[in-house]
Amino acid sequence: MILRNHGLLVGGGDVAEAFQEIYFLERACQAQVQALAGGVALNYPSVAVCTHTAAQFEQDGESNIIKLTWNAALMLVEEQRDSYCS
Numbered sequence: 001m002i003l004r005n006h007g008l009l010v011g012g013g014d015v016a017e018a019f020q021e022i023y024f025l026e027r028a029c030q031a032q033v034q035a036l037a038g039g040v041a042l043n044y045p046s047v048a049v050c051t052h053t054a055a056q057f058e059q060d061g062e063s064n065i066i067k068l069t070w071n072a073a074l075m076l077v078e079e080q081r082d083s084y085c086s
Contacts, residue, residue, distance in 0.1 A: 002029070016070035023069070 001009040008025050012018035035042055045053075 016066050019073060020066045020069055023073075 002025075003009055008022060008029070010018050010021040010025060012021055
């Protein structure tokens with residue numbers, strides 16, 4: 001959910017799933033703002049491309065991808081621990 005003047009809000013079955021959703025929502029918002037800042041008309045993908053892309057995210061391996069993404073994020077936080085815990 002995009003809250004006017006308040007940022008983004010997501011939910012998920014667990015923290016890893018919510019992280020995945022907020023990460024990609026944030027990235028999509030960044031891409032949209034940068035694209036609109038160009039000041040030219042945007043080229044949108046066809047409905048077929050949008051449908052195909054959405055279907056790719058509904059495959060059986062999604063839970064494994066979410067776990068990998070969450071573990072990678074935790075590793076980054078742990079690697080940077082000294083810089084923010086001192």
